[in-house]
Amino acid sequence: MGHHKLGVVPSGVELGAAITLSAVVVKEARYKRLCKSKKILTVNGKFPGPTLHVHKGDTILVDVYNRGIYNITIHWHGVKQPRNPWSDGPEYITQCPIKPGHRFTEKVIFSEEEGTLWWHAHSDWSRATVHGAIVIHPKHGTSYPFPKPLGEVQLIFGEWWKADVMQVYRQFMASGGAPNISDAYTINGQPGVLYPCSKRDTYKLKVEYGKTYLLRLVSAAMNEILFFAIANHNLTVVGADASYTKRSTNDYVAIAPGQTLDCLLHTNQNPNHYYMAARAFTAGPIAFDNTTTTAILQYNGNYTPSSSPSFPSLPYYNDTSSAYNFIFSLRSLVSENHPVYVPIHLKKRLESTIAIKTFPCYPNGTCQGPNGTRLAASMNNISFAIPQRFDILEAYYYHINGVYKKNFPSFPPFVFNFTEDYPPLYLNTPKRGTEVKVLKYNSTVQMVLQGTNLVAGLDHPMHLHGFSFYVVGWGLGNFDKHNDTKNFNLVDPPFRNTAIVPRKGWIAVRFKASNPGVWFMHCHLDRHLTWGMDMAFIVKNGKSPQTSLLPPPPDMPPC
Numbered sequence: 263m264g265h266h267k268l269g270v271v272p273s274g275v276e277l278g279a280a281i282t283l284s285a286v287v288v289k290e291a292r293y294k295r296l297c298k299s300k301k302i303l304t305v306n307g308k309f310p311g312p313t314l315h316v317h318k319g320d321t322i323l324v325d326v327y328n329r330g331i332y333n334i335t336i337h338w339h340g341v342k343q344p345r346n347p348w349s350d351g352p353e354y355i356t357q358c359p360i361k362p363g364h365r366f367t368e369k370v371i372f373s374e375e376e377g378t379l380w381w382h383a384h385s386d387w388s389r390a391t392v393h394g395a396i397v398i399h400p401k402h403g404t405s406y407p408f409p410k411p412l413g414e415v416q417l418i419f420g421e422w423w424k425a426d427v428m429q430v431y432r433q434f435m436a437s438g439g440a441p442n443i444s445d446a447y448t449i450n451g452q453p454g455v456l457y458p459c460s461k462r463d464t465y466k467l468k469v470e471y472g473k474t475y476l477l478r479l480v481s482a483a484m485n486e487i488l489f490f491a492i493a494n495h496n497l498t499v500v501g502a503d504a505s506y507t508k509r510s511t512n513d514y515v516a517i518a519p520g521q522t523l524d525c526l527l528h529t530n531q532n533p534n535h536y537y538m539a540a541r542a543f544t545a546g547p548i549a550f551d552n553t554t555t556t557a558i559l560q561y562n563g564n565y566t567p568s569s570s571p572s573f574p575s576l577p578y579y580n581d582t583s584s585a586y587n588f589i590f591s592l593r594s595l596v597s598e599n600h601p602v603y604v605p606i607h608l609k610k611r612l613e614s615t616i617a618i619k620t621f622p623c624y625p626n627g628t629c630q631g632p633n634g635t636r637l638a639a640s641m642n643n644i645s646f647a648i649p650q651r652f653d654i655l656e657a658y659y660y661h662i663n664g665v666y667k668k669n670f671p672s673f674p675p676f677v678f679n680f681t682e683d684y685p686p687l688y689l690n691t692p693k694r695g696t697e698v699k700v701l702k703y704n705s706t707v708q709m710v711l712q713g714t715n716l717v718a719g720l721d722h723p724m725h726l727h728g729f730s731f732y733v734v735g736w737g738l739g740n741f742d743k744h745n746d747t748k749n750f751n752l753v754d755p756p757f758r759n760t761a762i763v764p765r766k767g768w769i770a771v772r773f774k775a776s777n778p779g780v781w782f783m784h785c786h787l788d789r790h791l792t793w794g795m796d797m798a799f800i801v802k803n804g805k806s807p808q809t810s811l812l813p814p815p816p817d818m819p820p821c
């Protein structure tokens with residue numbers, strides 16, 4: 263089927279010239295894990311999929327072929343795609359899906375991102391196996407803000423079900439309850455030695471003694487935040503979500519679905535073999551996959567390895583203080599070459615609750631949610647309904663009525679003690695709707711994301727398409743605009759595309775709406791996304807053609 267290579271465009275070339283074609287072929291392939299073989303959806307037959315290498319500022323064209331049996335879209339997670347939501351990917355938000363047998367040529371426009379991102383399917387739950395890393399190298403002639411490592415490697419975390427993922431998804435949709443938990447986590451597609459039939463294929467990273475390596479961590483897990491550590495070794499975080507951070511040395515990290523972390527690893531321990539391991543961080547009152555995935559760090563050279571590699575100590579599953587100590591310790595690198603632009607004078611203040619909710623069961627149905635209800639989720643009490651016939655971007659661009667409404671509330675419609683132990687039950691049922699928030703071009707926005715304890719208080723990794731935002735504050739309990747604002751970090755806050763809202767707590771994020779388009783925001787735990795913990799922004803055009811949406815590509819998939 264020709265060469266399915268992901269192409270690299272030399273940077274520094276004029277746009278228009280700086281384009282090469284590469285191809286992504288979505289198709290089924292047979293994979294065996296946990297002693298059981300099944301067909302999974304892949305890109306180019308690979309799981310995880312191929313890594314896309316680019317340089318900062320490149321623009322590339324990718325031909326996405328759907329040779330699978332389901333509708334599909336591909337999202338370039340964390341790529342801001344200035345003025346080009348057409349290739350962003352979320353199904354029925356910015357495009358209709360690519361049908362089996364069809365093709366869509368996507369223009370992926372990189373701008374300020376540098377470091378690690380990833381791409382994934384953005385339709386039903388196919389991203390479980392349809393994903394891969396994006397490595398954004400510094401521009402030619404520039405270098406990392408840290409000494410050049412001897413080697414670089416991606417570590418992609420995933421979640422594996424023995425059953426067909428589409429089956430898991432359908433059953434989940436039909437049951438009204440929580441989805442079946444996964445059977446394993448994976449590192450670069452392999453579960454590791456603690457699972458059946460997995461020992462031989464465990465991922466192994468071979469290193470030289472006394473060097474530095476750059477580990478590019480990507481969490482493609484579906485429904486859990488993970489702790490990760492390497493026995494006897496520290497991880498020095500230098501970047502997160504394709505933005506550099508101040509160096510921060512840790513003996514474990516926490517990473518949520520959607521996030522990436524660039525870490526330096528110093529191979530300064532006795533030459534030996536060591537386990538790396540990841541397992542869930544989850545503090546809520548719900549069932550989760552409590553298994554542990556492993557890989558091996560192995561020093562080259564002549565030595566007698568210990569009979570069994572030593573195992574890292576990971577924080578306990580519900581160790582929120584270890585999780586938050588790590589998560590909220592990250593700071594942006596601030597330097598001449600890496601300035602930060604935290605919005606100070608705000609044009610728009612938004613606050614949204616994020617909540618697990620319930621609907622009454624379908625008429626005559628049986629539902630597995632609490633007390634026979636159907637589980638749901640919401641932002642500002644609206645459980646987002648993904649359109650089914652048109653996508654929002656198309657409806658916006660061509661003025662098609664009836665696809666979405668512009669009434670996403672700027673503040674929580676009900677004010678209560680959001681994080682108390684037993685919030686009033688009548689608040690459990692949300693409205694349903696496709697409500698967007700319209701923002702003026704270049705307005706400076708602050709959004710407070712307030713966790714609630716309705717139905718189940720949990721941590722939520724919230725992701726915004728089209729932007730990264732500065733996480734200027736966080737706290738436990740309810741956000742207090744008078745006192746909490748005083749403590750905001752406007753100097754070196756982390757610049758992320760996915761940030762964890764702590765359980766029964768809040769975060770405040772700021773961004774400048776300088777990217778016209780339709781941009782989805784949602785929890786990156788897929789069960790919550792599916793339940794409606796979502797909303798979308800429409801950022802209007804600026805005054806000039808250079809500050810307006812690009813025209814749609816000629817081959818947008820028809821709805």
Ligand code: C2O
Pocket residue numbers: 337339352382384520725727782784786
């Ligand atoms: Cu990683 Cu809406 O996506």
Ligand code: CU
Pocket residue numbers: 721722723785786787790791795
């Ligand atoms: Cu969530």
